[in-house]
Amino acid sequence: MPLLSLEMRPELSEVDMAVTSLKEAAGHALSEMKLATFEIALSEALTNAVRHGLVSVEGSAAPDQPIKVTLSDSPRGLLIEIIDAGAQGPEDLYEDVASPDAIDLMAESGRGLSLIRHCVDDLTFEPAPGHNRLELLFHPDLDT
Secondary structure, three states: OEEEEEEEOOOHHHHHHHHHHHHHHHOOOOOHHHHHHHHHHHHHHHHHHHHHOOEOOOOOEOOOOOEEEEEEEEOOEEEEEEEEOOOOOOOOOOOOOOOHHHOOOOOOOOOHHHHHHHHOOEEEEEEEOOEEEEEEEEOOOOOO
C-alpha cells in the first residue's frame, strides 16, 4: 500500500526535498541506523535519475518529464520505486559494483551505484525503452 507518491522535476535542487519527505514517511518502520542507509541510497538513486535519466530515447534532454517516486509498505518491507523518463540503461547496471571497502566516500562521482547496492536489502532494476524503473527494498528492523 502506497505511503507516499510524488513526482519531482529532474533537477538536482529537487533531490533533498524529495529525500526529506520520503525519509519522514519511512521513519515509522526503520531504526535510526537503517534510516541513515535509506537516506543515502535514496539520495544517490534520485541524483542518478536526474543526472543520467535526463536524456530521452531520441538523445535530447527530457527536462519536462518528471521522475516518479513511490514509497510503499509491503510484507517484504519498505519499497521505493523510482521511474525516470530517460533512455534505457544497461541491464547489468547494478551488477559487479565495487565493495563498500573500495568506495572512495569523498569522490564526487562514481560511488553511487555501489552505495545504493550495499545500502539496500534488495534491488530490482528494469530498464525499458523510454524509461528505467528502480526498486529499492528495505527490510524492517527487528527492534522497531
